[in-house]
Amino acid sequence: MRSVMVQIPNTPTSADVARLAGVSRATVSYVLNNTSAVRISEPTRRRVREAARELGYVPHAAARSLRAGHSRMVLMPAPAIPVGPLYSRFLNELQWALGRLDYTVVQYGSVGLQGDEAARAWAELRPVAVLVPGAGLGPQGVHVLKRSGARAVVTLGPDRVEGAHALLMDHEAVGQCAGAHLYEGGRRRIGVVVPEEAGLEAYSRPRLAGVRQALQGTDATVTELPLAYTEEAAARLAARLAVPGRESGLDALFAYNDEYAMLLMRALQDEGVRIPQELAVIGADDLMLGRLLRPRLSTVHIELPSGRDLAELVDRAVRDPGGEPEVHRVLGASVVRRESS
Amino acid sequence: MRSVMVQIPNTPTSADVARLAGVSRATVSYVLNNTSAVRISEPTRRRVREAARELGYVPHAAARSLRAGHSRMVLMPAPAIPVGPLYSRFLNELQWALGRLDYTVVQYGSVGLQGDEAARAWAELRPVAVLVPGAGLGPQGVHVLKRSGARAVVTLGPDRVEGAHALLMDHEAVGQCAGAHLYEGGRRRIGVVVPEEAGLEAYSRPRLAGVRQALQGTDATVTELPLAYTEEAAARLAARLAVPGRESGLDALFAYNDEYAMLLMRALQDEGVRIPQELAVIGADDLMLGRLLRPRLSTVHIELPSGRDLAELVDRAVRDPGGEPEVHRVLGASVVRRESS
The missing domain is CATH 3.40.50.2300 (Response regulator)
Structure with missing residues (x-):
């Protein structure tokens, strides 16, 4: 395993972009990854972007995350049962809030996989954080995810899981x-x-x-x-x-x-x-x-947890992966009395 | 960009597994990727699997897909609005059917991204197939996805998009x-x-x-x-x-x-x-x-399209990426007359 060159025929590489723009591959990488630490003139940036567009070149998220040491991907298992309007709204708010913090939320269809076995499958995508609703994930699964580079694992369920942040949702x-x-x-x-x-x-x-x-x-x-x-x-x-x-x-x-x-x-x-x-x-x-x-x-x-609060917890945990796991009790319940009772 | 070694401290690599199991890295790769073409004894396979488990080693999906030339990931944009029960059930059936064909479905939270710009973000994950409900993706987006290795792009919307398979859903x-x-x-x-x-x-x-x-x-x-x-x-x-x-x-x-x-x-x-x-x-x-x-x-x-039929279309298209785009009219509508009309 020596090279990350993509083997698909016709797929343009950053080398192609560098050649067309007349710059080095490092410059292509700096420009397309928006590295502000390196000073590159605006005309050069423009030339690189135009070459990338012309060739249809798209940076490879995985290769980039391999270089950076981590991705910006937050992974959640996709719901295995049709979701109600309450949860659907929560998911949308969460995706929006994480998007604002520059994360990408990916819902993984773990059909047929459960608990720690599912965690191994998720780990293959090398997410920077994992949110797990419901019970099922054990300490071993959390360990596998962290060993694979996840900086934060957050469970949303009835119990705490060792090594993970917990939003306790007590039905x-x-x-x-x-x-x-x-x-x-x-x-x-x-x-x-x-x-x-x-x-x-x-x-x-x-x-x-x-x-x-x-x-x-x-x-x-x-x-x-x-x-x-x-x-x-x-x-x-x-x-x-x-x-x-x-x-x-x-x-x-x-x-x-x-x-x-x-x-x-x-x-x-x-x-x-x-x-x-x-x-x-x-x-x-x-x-x-x-x-x-x-x-x-x-x-x-x-009252489900606020998507914005959860997004901020994820971001905090990603920035400080060594911190003590946070535990929050988040599910509010109150009776609305109408006419049927 | 010469090496794909993961830079995260403590993350075990296939070299660690090879060392612990006393085999070559190639053997580790063959065993963990279930390559049946290479004959490896059952005891050796077991030793590799145990070493991987002990170290908490998980293969890197992206690195594997780089070697294979493509992934098994089918990407869909996550719905941007709360979904109704009908669509939620369709999504579940589709995930189940693709899972049976050994694909993984990933729903991508494209908050704030639209059309061809979203396609560029999706392409970074190098999916083997992309399913796009609704309008918005144009021929340029399809092109970007294909240049990045997607073997099949399927739209589910009112119109055909050049280069993509189409399930025409005519509301x-x-x-x-x-x-x-x-x-x-x-x-x-x-x-x-x-x-x-x-x-x-x-x-x-x-x-x-x-x-x-x-x-x-x-x-x-x-x-x-x-x-x-x-x-x-x-x-x-x-x-x-x-x-x-x-x-x-x-x-x-x-x-x-x-x-x-x-x-x-x-x-x-x-x-x-x-x-x-x-x-x-x-x-x-x-x-x-x-x-x-x-x-x-x-x-x-x-009547939404059957998740199973759609999964089979995806698989057909992945196996024959050069084939003519398929076009199917899939939305059935019929009146159920009760008492209010």
Whole structure:
């Protein structure tokens, strides 16, 4: 492995640019990498840029990062499940904020790869920082990434991982909010919807646990209600819940999020269940559509970390890779009471 | 630029692995890149893999692609606006299908970069294929990507771009469907919602044009209705539309998509407008939530290209980079009539 010359036929190299512009390859490199430390006249800079444009020459990010010792790439795994509007907005804000700090965000499609094995695949791209939402990455994965040149690894999940900065996102708080709200409203037989769709356990389990925590030591009971996101499944569950003198005798539902809540509330209304008189319903995410229903849907408003704050944490960590890992608790949760609870 | 040795302190190199395993660097390279052409005993392979694991050595994707002449990276620009459930599902299927063909999908956050300038930034990562949704990339951008080693460039948008494969996604068809449906239902004064949110023009303009096309030469009129995605804006628009003897005299609405349709339908109902008797409403996207409203929302069902078909097109194009660009018309649109129209 001696040369980094690209082997693709016809691909122009910096040597071609240097020849056309009548300058050295070092000058080409200085100009195209915007090195301000070296004084090069404006006409020469212009000549190099014009030659590069004429030849269609593009610097090789990897070769450049090899020289610089690191890249400006921030890598995130691409979401493996369709994302909701809340997370989609967070991602956009984060990309924008990192872009302003001159980083490039790359979402890596880690299909079929998990945890530390995924970390090895990410490391091959030699990112300067890695952001990992959810659980799964272990200390070994963090180590592999750092050995490969990542100056910062930041996890966004329920727990700290050794060697990594942590934005602790505690979805239990979402369930705690909902559970406490229903209890304070006098409800004692509380059903908690658990989506059957794969990939949502990372959120639904802690939300369920949060409801249990909120009700621990009280006279309230918690019933798990598995539900697939289809009208048919919602109709079946609603029919079971609507039976007069039904065994479960539920008087309240925390429906995982607003989408499941909307689906189930409609099915319950079709069964003649009066909401909230007979059954209180609360969702989570504070989607606008929940306000369009009648009764208006109560919800848990979730505050994701600010994309700008996260971008600044990444930049701080990249500049000071030896610093102590930062730990921040970032997920805010608060009840928005409307008419359904 | 003579050496590709990584300059990051402590980063293990293939030379370290070779030393620990007691083999040549060539052998390390053969084993870790799974080269089957070279016969290497299983014990030696194991020794190399163990040494790599012990040292935390990860091959450098860029260096490997420099040797191979190309990478296995398929690059897509990351969406610049929050994505809906339909596109999110398409992206997931596509990533999965490309993963099965041993490609890695990388979504590049091109914040602030557009068109051919963005293409130059993408080219720095030396992807083997590039998929570009929407308009914006021109022939010059395609050229830059190809000169930098991309074997296939595929656009997903309204028009062909010279040198690129094209999946033609014609959002005019969505508007045509909706317009024809409303006309056949006897409606003649048709309002078309145009979202005020930035980034949606690429879809809303052709949808509006499609409605106009469907109604060309008839006695129907088309009225543009700008609308922001807020309850307040919807209430204002609904109040204007609900005035008795109102100037516009609209009798039907194509509301851009289901989300805007749900928002506006609720506001119209709050104003006492009877749907569909006084005003027919149709959305687009066929979201499940539209079926939960009363009256149930009519919609245009949109068929995105299959992620699997697109993955196969990419693979075909990578294997035969000199082939004639393929052009496919991929967007299906059909009316799902429910109760609101």
